[in-house]
Amino acid sequence: MPEMPEVEGLVRFLRERTAGLRVAKAQVAQVAALKTFDPPVTAVVGAAVTGAQRHGKFVDLVLGDELHLIFHLAKAGWLRWSDRLPDTVIKPGRSPIALRVGFDDGSGFDLTEAGTKKSLAVYVARGPGEVPGIASLGPDPLDEAFTEEAFARTVAGRRTQIKGLLREQSVIAGIGNAYSDEILHAARMSPYAIAATLGADDVARLYAAMRSVLTEAVEAASGRPPAELKDAKRRGMAVHARAGHPCPVCGDTVRSVFFADRSMEYCPTCQTGGKPLADRRLSRLLK
CATH class of the missing domain: 1.10.8.50 (Helicase, Ruva Protein; domain 3)
Incomplete structure (x- = not known):
């Protein structure tokens, strides 16, 4: 399971690699992975990436002033980055891919999950506090305030x-x-x-x-x-x-x-x- 150090590594990579890019596509391949419906996942298309944050083990891709694409990789999930995203069509139920996100420069990432127990979770929210798992988090162990x-x-x-x-x-x-x-x-x-x-x-x-x-x-x-x-x-x-x-x-x-x-x-x-x-x-x- 990805834990705080690996998730922090992913956040820093996304922050640097996607800054200023716009989301060109967002395709959910495993419907059960998407835990929210308002805003819809289509709302992220066209939004510019303005930052990336970590909340515990959650990755938070900040889009514009109002949207957050948040995901938790759970036990067997991972982010697979491509400088040139494949053009292949994802067939729901026949691929380990749960979500594909593409940017306007042709790059993008797939969220994948191995095994039969599917726990990877994706949220589209107006703020991280709307995600129950984030709202209930304790302090970050490396926060200077956590003395x-x-x-x-x-x-x-x-x-x-x-x-x-x-x-x-x-x-x-x-x-x-x-x-x-x-x-x-x-x-x-x-x-x-x-x-x-x-x-x-x-x-x-x-x-x-x-x-x-x-x-x-x-x-x-x-x-x-x-x-x-x-x-x-x-x-x-x-x-x-x-x-x-x-x-x-x-x-x-x-x-x-x-x-x-x-x-x-x-x-x-x-x-x-x-x-x-x-x-x-x-x-x-x-x-």
């Missing part, structure tokens, strides 16, 4: 595992499964630690890890075209999706815990006092 003190207030008193809390978009916007693994590894903290039990030193260490991991990932994504962002993300991972490989910090073997639709990775030596965590299907910690 260590603000972070401490966020986790205080919450009787929930810190891994889940980092991924909760209404609490902190933009962090998903991969970067929560990376942040917890950098903080040397168990993903099962309960937020309310963290001491001041734990909170400070976790906050510093969150800021450093995400800042480095955003820098790695910045300036890259969309086609390179996924590989850049994979190369930057210390533990996520690296089960069976040695931990780059201590050399122990990175382990996985599997859930219904995802897994998490961690280092036992760095994060859990040397104890492997049981597969969640067993619902217990190995003794």
Whole structure:
């Protein structure tokens, strides 16, 4: 799933590449992907691009003074850019393409989604606040206003595992499964630690890890075209999706815990006092 650093990379690319261009076409190929009807998607045709913004994991292409083309790539979505958009006709239901947007210089992009579970979402809105998922977002983890003190207030008193809390978009916007693994590894903290039990030193260490991991990932994504962002993300991972490989910090073997639709990775030596965590299907910690 694209997370905050990759989405920020997409936004910066679109901001630079599409500034001043006008939308020449907007074709919805997967009707279920379009979540709004007023304004209609046809309203974006002819509008000039005046900016691009990120809200958590949402991309917001600003059109003129009143319109926003907003999309969320969900788990298996991606943006495929073309300097010269193909002339081929998209056949609904027979292509991974959910939306095609073309500009007046011939360039454009397709929003694609792999797999059978379709969760990619597209909105045409008069403002980002009209999108429910954006309206409910928590603070951005790299916002200067989101200080260590603000972070401490966020986790205080919450009787929930810190891994889940980092991924909760209404609490902190933009962090998903991969970067929560990376942040917890950098903080040397168990993903099962309960937020309310963290001491001041734990909170400070976790906050510093969150800021450093995400800042480095955003820098790695910045300036890259969309086609390179996924590989850049994979190369930057210390533990996520690296089960069976040695931990780059201590050399122990990175382990996985599997859930219904995802897994998490961690280092036992760095994060859990040397104890492997049981597969969640067993619902217990190995003794």
